[in-house]
Amino acid sequence: MTRQLVGALMALGRGARYEDAPRQGRALGLACYYGMPRYRRVALSNLRLAFGKEWDERRIRATARESFVQLGTTLVEFLLHQSRFTPEDVAHWVHWDGQEHLEAAFARGQGVILITAHYGNWELLGPRLLVSGYPVHAIVRDADDPGLNTLINDIRTRWGAKMYPRRLGARRALELLRRNELLVVLLDQNVAEGGIFVEFFGRPASTATGAARLAHRTGAALVCAFSIRQADRTHRVRVLPALLPDPKAPVEDEIRRLTAALTRCIEEQIREQPEPWWWLHNRWKMQPDMVDQSAVRGGLLAAEAVERT
DSSP states (O other), rough: OHHHHHHHHHTTTTTTGGGHHHHHHHHHHHHEEEEEEHHHHHHHHHHHHTTTTSSSSHHHHHHHHHHHHHHHHHIIIIIIIIGGGGHHHHHHHEEEEEEHHHHHHHTSSSOEEEESSBBBBBGGGGHHHHTOOOOEEEEEEEOHHHHHHHHHHHHTTTTEEEEEGGGGGHHHHHHHHHHTTTEEEEEEEEESOOOOEEETTEEEEEEHHHHHHHHHHHOOOOEEEEEEOOTTTEEEEEEOOOOOOOOOOHHHHHHHHHHHHHHHHHHHHHHHHHHBTTTSSSTTTTTTTGGGGHHHHHHHHHHHHHHHO
């Protein structure tokens, strides 16, 4: 989404109520579904790969369309309303389900890596965590447009969350985990370099290993959490029991085990309710027969970055 489109959306929505977000998001999502055929084709292709043996074409198309509506609603909530939220708004609209698992992870004293996905309104996880008193850090991919990047990060950091670009990520992540703080990682994106292939809906998906490597290095707990939109416009933050690294296991075997388990956790949430995930992302773009030496080298460099710090 370009800075100009975001600016137009924010101007048109000025003064809108949060209660209007589903209607506004539906209009935006449907406009994108019908007006962005390239992304529509990716979403349909992904759904056929994931559910083609279980669903008919009608259900696949309905789910693709609804996924655009859900994403449109997330954009409206984030750009038009989250920038104006108060802590009281967050407490009213965003509720915990399983917070005890997060508390148990922090009680270990070795830091927490919170694993999530582009699911529901994932941008509400940060405000809910911060309002509840948890220190929040995230390693993010910068937007290509510097102005848009500034706008997005201003909203994300207004209550104290810290955002770090990937090039600075490994050292900062180790420091904050050793202080028993929290690092948020989105683990549902295709990676061109430095990933490993684990199963996602029965198909190999190139997946980043940084979270698993950090957990193995520091002993941090890996906790999956998802923001799930409810029919009454509230959001439920579902937190699952922690996955713990085995420090005695061979490093690469443990990295694979942890990465596969976290990816399976994301898949299980999507299977339970497929529409809130961003099916327009080409999750299976990289395949094993496409890997070259530059990708292998990228993986080695990523591992070395964690080991050096």
